[in-house]
Amino acid sequence: MHDITLFVRGAVREVFSTMASIDITCNEEFPEIATPPFTADGIVGSVSVTGKMNGVVYLVFAPALVKRVCNSILGDDPSRSPQEENDVIGEFTNMVTGNLKSKMADKGFNCKLSIPTVLRGNPITIDVADGNLSLSNQFIVDGTQDTISTLVFAKLDE
Amino acid sequence: MTPKILSVDDSKMIHMVIGKAFKPYDVQLFYATNGVEGLAVATRENPNLIILDVTMPVMDGVETLTKLKSDPLLKDIPVIMLTAEAGRENVVKIARIGVRDYMIKPFKEEALIEKAGRIVDLQAKGSGAGKAKSITDPATILVVDDKQAIIQQVQEAIAEYPWTVIGTSQCGEAIDVCARENPDAVLVSLTLPDRAAFNFFQMIRANPKTKSIPVFGMCIKTATEEQTQAQSIGFTGIITKPIDPSDLNFRLTKAMNLNTSAKYFKMDGATLMIARIPNAISDAIANEVNSHIKPMTQEMVESGVSKMLIDMSELTKIEMGTIKLMLNIMQNCAELTIKYRVVGSSEFITQAKTFAETKDLIIYVSREAAKEGF
Structure with missing residues (x-):
């Protein structure tokens, strides 16, 4: 298993548990190596990484999970605006990528992060122009069918 | 006086988490969504604590912190930096500019309260302890310096206020005074022998009874090494010698959160x-x-x-x-x-x-x- 996969798994679990008190379990049967293009349904947060590691980190949220996370952090609101949801997804993506960045920096891959971007669509196709790593993970919220997937398209300057 | 806390973050979610964390406490919260807004609110409201995000559009947290620390009016405001990047390089970079503390995202509300509570006096709502103290109220200032003339200069500088100065040349005695008198502010010479000021500061901060007392280091302008060291371990501010009475008064009243x-x-x-x-x-x-x-x-x-x-x-x-x-x-x-x-x-x-x-x-x-x- 690639180090990035391990780091992302730890980061996603920590962010969900600490900020939203939601426990998630990694779907071990989900393929670690993603084959681009990747088609996502739902809401996607992304942060670009530049430096010794170049690429993009994506968090793909199922719509039901977005509502659950927002309600847990911001309180119940049936008419929550998409902007508030985007804010939460952007912040989660930033936290996961920041965590990954720190771990990669310890291994000598220093990099900088962009401001998060949030995409909505059904479906969204995510492809990679240049990269030697395409890694994915899927997590399932305990006791539900809600999922969150992560994608890391990256090139390491070794 | 109710402490003022400013949260500077581009995320509404973080503002809400911070708002929720401080809800049980008697604090006044202010929010800004980037560094430019943050500096404007800080200038207007003169908060007792700033919680500052690193990654923000318009002006990021590192630039905001640099500007805060170079502004004579704002440089003494303690800052807790919020960052999603826990890497050593990042932490060292922000520590060098002069933050009081930092928090790695994701964070628990309790952890934020614990860190903020080390800097400002957090009182539960309705406890009545947040009554505003005025510049006309009595206060005690402890001055620790082996030069009697400096203690006298401080006395003269604050003579217009009903404040009592307790002077001592020994940090050991100063510790006893702190425990006994619980002074409203402390001024300590950074050039006392054997790094006594730094050890004294750490003892003050380690004691729950004295941890919130504002502590200023005193030294000459050119003692940059001592100043940097004091800032990095969290001294409230630096008073340079010769003492400028109006600067001293202004910074003491701010640090003691007095209504002026x-x-x-x-x-x-x-x-x-x-x-x-x-x-x-x-x-x-x-x-x-x-x-x-x-x-x-x-x-x-x-x-x-x-x-x-x-x-x-x-x-x-x-x-x-x-x-x-x-x-x-x-x-x-x-x-x-x-x-x-x-x-x-x-x-x-x-x-x-x-x-x-x-x-x-x-x-x-x-x-x-x-x-x-x-």
Whole structure:
């Protein structure tokens, strides 16, 4: 298993548990190596990484999970605006990528992060122009069918 | 006085998490969504603590922190940095600029409260401990310096206030004084032998009873190594020698979170408020006076005080900053239907005629003249 996969798994679990008190379990049967293009349904947060590691980190949220996370952090609101949801997804993506960045920096891959971007669509196709790593993970919220997937398209300057 | 806490973050989610964390406590929260807004709110509100995000659009946290630390009015405000990047390089970078503490995202609300509680006095809502302390209330200042002349200089600098100075040359004795007297602020020489000031500071911070006392380090301007070290371990600020009395007063009152309105606003009888504008007003003083105008005029209306006398007679030179301050008082009075009159020396009156904003203003030559028929 690639180090990035391990780091992302730890980061996603920590962010969900600490900020939203939601426990998630990694779907071990989900393929670690993603084959681009990747088609996502739902809401996607992304942060670009530049430096010794170049690429993009994506968090793909199922719509039901977005509502659950927002309600847990911001309180119940049936008419929550998409902007508030985007804010939460952007912040989660930033936290996961920041965590990954720190771990990669310890291994000598220093990099900088962009401001998060949030995409909505059904479906969204995510492809990679240049990269030697395409890694994915899927997590399932305990006791539900809600999922969150992560994608890391990256090139390491070794 | 209720502590003011400013959260600077582009995420509404983080603002809400911070709001929720501090909800049980008697604090005043302010929010800004980037560094530019954050600096503006910090200048206006003079918060006791800033919680600052690193990654933000417009102006990021590192640039904001650098600007805060280079502004004489804002540099002493303690900052907790919030960052999603826990890497050593990042932490060292922000520590060098001078943060009091940092938090790695994701974070638990309790962890934030624990860190904030080390810096500001967090009192549960309704406990009544948040009563505003004024500049006219007694306070105790502990000065630790092996030069008696410095202790005396501090005494003279704060002589206009009802504050007591306790002087000592020994840090051991200073620890006892802190435990016994719980002083409102401490000034300690950073050049005492055997790094005594730094050990003393750490002991003060480790004791729950004394951990919130503002501690200033004192040294000469060129002792940069001691200054950097003091800032990095969280001293409230640095007072450079020779001591500038007005700078010392300003920073002590800020650190002790004292309401300074009594310096500028005073009742004359039951229905007249006098606003006194001091001479040679610095930006710091102008900001301080400005911050009192709105609450003071609102309080006047609520208490049935309907007249304000703006006393500019101490001023020997009129400047744009002074005019702005005076116009701000006049505007606030006009908005709340408070009648006002302006008093100034004959020199002031002559100079006022040369400014478009004040050329038609009626200025009285004395308080007595202004009060007549008012």
